[in-house]
Amino acid sequence: MTGEITIALSKGRILEQTLPLLAGIGIEPDPDDLSGRKLILGTNRAGVKLVVVRATDVPTYVSYGAADLGVAGKDVLMEHQGEPLYEPLDLNIARCKLMLAGYAHRPLPTRPRIATKYVNSARAYFAQRGSQVEIIKLYGSMELAPIVGLADAIVDLVDTGNTLRANGLVPLEEIAEISARLVVNRAAMKLKHDAVTALVDGFADLVELAR
């Protein structure tokens, strides 16, 4: 049915900060579904459901059309391989910065080792500066890498800077401003045009109001 709309979200910041926006356009998840461990949440709007997936999987669900729309951090979108997604709106939520961070008084060597989950963004950043780099892919706790000598510096998301400070690190360079974006499946944009456009416009009005 073309009236059915599936929206992919990820647990944590994105879900928490997207729910008020959804409520603002009249979509509320079933409270029982939300409080339990369900991965598919029904809503008060007939034909609209939410799927809760890993943050890094949101672009995949949307690009294959398993979800018509999704909310994903720009950090995740920059790492996503494959066809670029249609990204009509900056939701201006889950804001933070992608930063190069390391020790305050220790200059980086000519070919630094950089520990990060954000391999593509880190590589692109050093390539753009014309610098050599060795990237070490980690899946979490990047701050540990310089402390134990695994890396000279890290590339990670920074919000308050508390995590860096707690581990004796400082921000060195800003790589990108990050916020959550609305992404839309290209086929859904055509085949479910009216329903998708109504949602995108609804979100856009709310984002504008919040500015």
Ligand code: AMP
């Ligand atoms: P903070 O200590 O406030 O600088 O937060 C840094 C930690 O929180 C990092 O390890 C990030 O992985 C995570 N973080 C901060 N902001 C975001 C965000 N907008 N989206 C996802 N993770 C974030």
